[in-house]
Amino acid sequence: VEIIRTIEWMKQTARAARMSGHVIGLVPTMGALHDGHFSLIQAAKQRCSPVIATIFVNPAQFGPAEDLAKYPRSFEADCEALEKRGVDYLFAPTAEQIYPKGFSTYVTVEGLSSRLEGKSRPGHFRGVATIVLKLLEITQPHFAFFGRKDAQQERVIRTMAGDLNLDAEILACPIVREASGLALSSRNAYLSADQNKSALKLSRALLATKKEIEAGERNAVQLIRTVRDVLAGDPGLEVDYAEIVDADTFEPVMHLRLACYVLLAAKVGTTRLIDNALVEQVGEEFQVTV
Ligand code: AMP
Numbered sequence: 001v002e003i004i005r006t007i008e009w010m011k012q013t014a015r016a017a018r019m020s021g022h023v024i025g026l027v028p029t030m031g032a033l034h035d036g037h038f039s040l041i042q043a044a045k046q047r048c049s050p051v052i053a054t055i056f057v058n059p060a061q062f063g064p065a066e067d068l069a070k071y072p073r074s075f076e077a078d079c080e081a082l083e084k085r086g087v088d089y090l091f092a093p094t095a096e097q098i099y100p101k102g103f104s105t106y107v108t109v110e111g112l113s114s115r116l117e118g119k120s121r122p123g124h125f126r127g128v129a130t131i132v133l134k135l136l137e138i139t140q141p142h143f144a145f146f147g148r149k150d151a152q153q154e155r156v157i158r159t160m161a162g163d164l165n166l167d168a169e170i171l172a173c174p175i176v177r178e179a180s181g182l183a184l185s186s187r188n189a190y191l192s193a194d195q196n197k198s199a200l201k202l203s204r205a206l207l208a209t210k211k212e213i214e215a216g217e218r219n220a221v222q223l224i225r226t227v228r229d230v231l232a233g234d235p236g237l238e239v240d241y242a243e244i245v246d247a248d249t250f251e252p253v254m255h256l257r258l259a260c261y262v263l264l265a266a267k268v269g270t271t272r273l274i275d276n277a278l279v280e281q282v283g284e285e286f287q288v289t290v
Contacts, residue, residue, distance in 0.1 A: 001083045014140040026141035031055040032072035032186035036176040040145040050088035061127030072189045144168045149175045190271040198236035205230035206277040210288040220244040240265040
């Protein structure tokens with residue numbers, strides 16, 4: 001893997017690859033890489049060459065009371081892992097380069113950015129949309145890969161790409177979980193053994209709704225009641241939201257429809273975790289992917 005530290009060199013490298021007819025794949029990350037990230041890299045490798053991974057802990061998407069300073073960082077190990085997986089370029093710029101003095105242009109995807117994650121984390125999606133637009137400009141990808149773990153983020157980026165007529169096609173990859181069911185996240189590193197047990201309840205709650213949906217339940221209120229029942233009574237877990245939303249608009253639904261998400265956010269100690277299940281109608285049946 002060739003490590004690229006400057007915007008200029010990354011741009012030149014990407015431009016040269018494009019000019020010679022290569023299909024560029026982009027996998028943006030904040031580092032502390034795990035199998036969730038590696039699944040995106042694998043998807044990118046299947047379609048694209050070169051594959052560009054980025055590691056940038058983006059200050060603009062963290063609130064003032066959030067974990068920017070202590071966000072897990074493991075650059076050396078990340079480089080080794082990217083090398084092993086055949087990633088061609090790692091773009092790892094400094095914050096000073098990305099947000100130089102006087103930086104004042106931000107992208108806001110209205111509506112979508114003010115609900116759910118956006119409501120709990122004001123300014124978060126503005127930071128996300130801004131950095132992703134910058135990374136797309138710098139790396140010029142044909143395809144950019146994002147995880148469904150951050151379903152609303154993926155929707156925000158897809159909306160931005162459509163609204164701004166961006167060239168890159170946005171592709172979403174399934175959630176990767178531990179054998180226990182816990183969705184992989186760099187933030188899992190913060191969890192103690194006890195907190196890990198509490199965190200497991202998120203995927204348990206989603207599996208309970210899956211079972212209920214497969215048994216014929218279609219009512220969102222009832223399904224959310226089930227979710228809350230699983231999450232209730234654990235003093236180590238504080239639910240932020242549990243909602244069933246349309247997968248396109250992220251507006252709440254009363255009954256299951258063509259495609260929706262069961263979305264969960266909760267705090268375990270000071271660690272904020274999110275998880276979701278995708279519900280898709282296939283003929284008369286609903287298929288639930290946890
Ligand atoms: P992050 O480094 O947390 O900003 O994540 C970088 C990318 O990896 C985002 O597109 C995430 O949605 C994706 N990602 C993170 N965790 C997972 C996971 N468990 N499964 C699939 N994708 C993931």
